Amino acid sequence: MTGQKRGRGKLVAERRYKATNKTSPKPKAKRATTKKARRAPKRKSTQPFVVRVVVGFVRWILRALWIIISRTALVVALILGLSVGYIYTTLPPVTDLLDGRARGSVTLLDRNGSIFAWRGEQFGGQITADTVSPHLKNAIVATEDRRFYKHFGVSPRGIASAIKINLSEGRGPLSGHGGSTLTQQTAKLLCLGVPYDPTEWESQTAYEADCRQGTIARKLKEVVYAMAMEARYSKDEILSIYMNRAYLGAGANGFEAAAQRYFGKSAAEVNIAESAMLAGLLTAPSRYAPTNNLKRSQERAGIVLLLMNQQGFITDAERAEAKAHPAELSETAEKRAGGYFADWVMGAGPDFLTRDTTEDVVIDTTLDQRIQTAAEEALTYIFENKVRAGSKAQAAIVVMSADGAVRAMVGGRKLKVSGAFNRATQARRQPGSAFKPFVYAAALDLGWSYDSVIMDEPLTLDIPGSGPWTPQNYDRKFHGAVTLTDALRNSFNIPAVKLAVDVGLENVRTVAEMFGIESDLAQGPALALGASESTLLEMTGAYAGILNGGSSVTPYGLKSLRLKGDNTPLMGQDGGLGERVITPESAQELIYMMYNVVQNGTGRRAQLDGIEVAGKTGTTQAARDAWFMGFTADYVAGVWMGYDDNTPLTGVTGSGLPAEIWHETMSRVMAGVDPKPLPMIRPSAPPTVADQSNVAQSGTAGGRKTDKADNVLRDLLGAIFGTGN
Known part of the structure; x- marks a missing residue:
């Protein structure tokens, strides 16, 4: 038994259950201590009440902002995604977006098929x-x-x-x-x-x-x-x-x-x-x-x-x-050749195929880039070497073939341009004495001859509504009896006026208009002295009519227009030779007279070595405009010089700088070209005043070899039997 009690006494199971050991003071103390720790009051905040309120409010604001921002971002992302998705569905295939032009393009080719300019998009x-x-x-x-x-x-x-x-x-x-x-x-x-x-x-x-x-x-x-x-x-x-x-x-x-x-x-x-x-x-x-x-x-x-x-x-x-x-x-x-020419050609076709085209168009033109370069170089040379620095004077040049095909065009001193004012086609200026060949053309076609004699003497005409008008020669002198050749060679004014009155001002106007002078022509006798306005392009085209034997021409630059990639033209040449204006014989006499202007008259500075040249100078009142118009057997060229605001030129006449510009242009144009003789009469001797009885007195027609009726009858018979025009 005793062994059993001792064995029980050694058991330690009882110690697990501390609550049943009422005599142990330490657990109580621990429980008390634990109880007090659990019941210990919270440490009071040392921050002031106001600070705690502010901090709490800020935390609340931040929390609210976060909620708002996150929700807004979610909504924005949703809207963005939907928008992107919608646009995604509307986007076409990429090939449909490569050419976005609203207008088409125009590519201009010169007479040899080379590109020289672009227009449009x-x-x-x-x-x-x-x-x-x-x-x-x-x-x-x-x-x-x-x-x-x-x-x-x-x-x-x-x-x-x-x-x-x-x-x-x-x-x-x-x-x-x-x-x-x-x-x-x-x-x-x-x-x-x-x-x-x-x-x-x-x-x-x-x-x-x-x-x-x-x-x-x-x-x-x-x-x-x-x-x-x-x-x-x-x-x-x-x-x-x-x-x-x-x-x-x-x-x-x-x-x-x-x-x-x-x-x-x-x-x-x-x-x-x-x-x-x-x-x-x-x-x-x-x-x-x-x-x-x-x-x-x-x-x-x-x-x-x-x-x-x-x-x-x-x-x-x-x-x-x-x-x-x-x-x-x-x-x-x-x-950048032919900017003025390109702009002019763009106006030759219908706008829906040129300026406003929605198609890609190719235009074949008459431009010769060699001749264009010659004209540009000539103009630059004269202004750099013979015009005073700072001068605002302008000049323009047109070169064309006898059929009206324009080979070069310079519309002002600024050469590399697009859309600029073109003085060759847009400026209407008085041609002065450069108009006189049309007076002589009418006279020659109505019976006068290159060797007819006319009096250069004081003249006063009564102009209805204006009173008496007395023309004067440039040199303020009178030269008596002169041949028509000499009168034109020296650019005498009085013989030109007398001749215009004799053949009829209306006939002179008709001849000029038929040759291509489309401007309103003066009604009075001042018409003979170039008092009407014209463009350089019109004048050059009219002189081309003289060179080609008396047939009118319409200056043209567009040969054909077609769509890019298609060789079938949509339209062709709109210009060239027209109806006959004067007889070939009259044209040959007139060319001979104009040849004398360059050989020993007012146009001597335009002479070319070894090449026959015919032409005429022109200077308007107060020298506001100066011209030289002339041609070889191959090309016709016209030069105008003046100020855009009509300020008079200083020391410049048609026989001066314009003739020199013409010379510089044509010497370059004719370089390497075999010269041909001019299509003119070739008298055995220059005409002289041999018979004073054959002189036109005070505007009478004594200098004609045939009268108007004979000339009309000759033309009629020629038309019937094929021996005339």
Whole structure:
């Protein structure tokens, strides 16, 4: 038993249950201590009550803001996603977006089939990121959006950088640099999918200005459209759209058109320097166009080369090589020949096929670039060497064949122009004595002869409504009996007036009009002295009628007009030879008389070595206009000189600078051309005053060899039997 009790005493199970051991003080103390710890009061906050209230309020505000922002962001994301999704469904195939022109282009070819000018909106053909030169592709990315292949259509980093730059430059955050990605720029070029509608917009210019708006609302739409494009198209497809639609100056839309326009090659063939120049145009196409300022364009290309180098697209050596050998214009682009001529031809066809065409049109013209260059060089030479520095005087030149085909046209001293005032076709000026050949043409056709004699003596005519009028010669002298040849050679005024009155002013007007002088001609005898106004083109065309044997011509420059890619002309030549005005015999006599003007008369400065030249000078009252009109057997050329505001010329007459411009022009034109003899009579001796009884006195017709009735009868018989006109 005792062993059993001892064994029980060693058991420790009882100790597990501390609650049953009532005599143990320590557990009680522990319970008391534990109880007191649980009941210990919370430590009071040391912060003032106001601070605690403020902190709590701020926490509540932040919690509310977080809820609002998170919910708003969710709503915005939902709206953005829906908007992007909707626009995604409206985007057409990429091929439908490559040519976005509202107007077509006009390509002008010279008489040899070479391009010399462009008008309208040029589009060289569709290109893609895969077909263009890799240098061009890299230049565009380096210049416009170096993160193009990394972003999703919008670049937050780019926007933040643009805002920083704008603020640092003192502008508003959204003014100036926009931080637009290439995708956003493409969206803008597409006008966010809104096509041009002529019924809704005042003009295409107004439509394009609206597309370029930089408002916040517009920017938000642009972002949505750009993200939709990123979802719909690949990066290279977006780049292809951009490369085809970007405007690059000089009427070139797209990089293919620009490469052809400036370098005469495809965008697939441009080298590093040319690629840099093309990419540099994107910033300001008109300012940096190489046809406007090649040096400025090359400097801009240097910046693009630096960007390409910094971004690893080209090596240091390639950059140095491209900078040392910058891009140059093609020969055609450098010449920019025939700007005045091109503008004139554009008005020859219907507007819907020229100025307002929606198709791509090709016009074959009569322009000869060799002759055009000759005229431009001649004008430049005279003004640089024989006109005082700072002079505002202007000049114009027209060269044409005897059938009216215009070979060259210069409408002013500024040569490389488009849309400028054309003094050859638009300026109406008095021709002065350059009109006299039409008086003599009428007289010769009505029975007078090159050797007929007329009196150069004091003359006073009573002009109805104006009173007496007394014409004077340029030298203020009278020369007595003179032949018609001498009267024209020395440009005497009184014989010309007497002759016009004798043959009839109406007949003179008829001859001039039939030769192509379309302006309103003076009614009085001052008509004989060139008191009416005319254009240089009209006068040159009229002189062409004299050269070709007396048939009228209509000056023309357009030979045919066709759609690009189609060889069937839509319209053909509108001009050329017309009806006969004077007989071939009369024309041959008149050419002989005008030949004497150049040989030993007022037009001596127009002489060409070894080449027969016929012509006539012209100077108006107070020398406000000075002319020289003349021709060889091959070409007719007219020169006008004066001030746009009718200021009198100082020391200039038709026999001076205009004759020298004509000489410089035609000496270049005839270089290398086998000279032909003029189609004129060739008397055995110059005409002289041999018989004073055969003199026209005071306007009578004593100098005629046949009378008007005989001449009319001769023409009638010739028309019937084929021996006349």
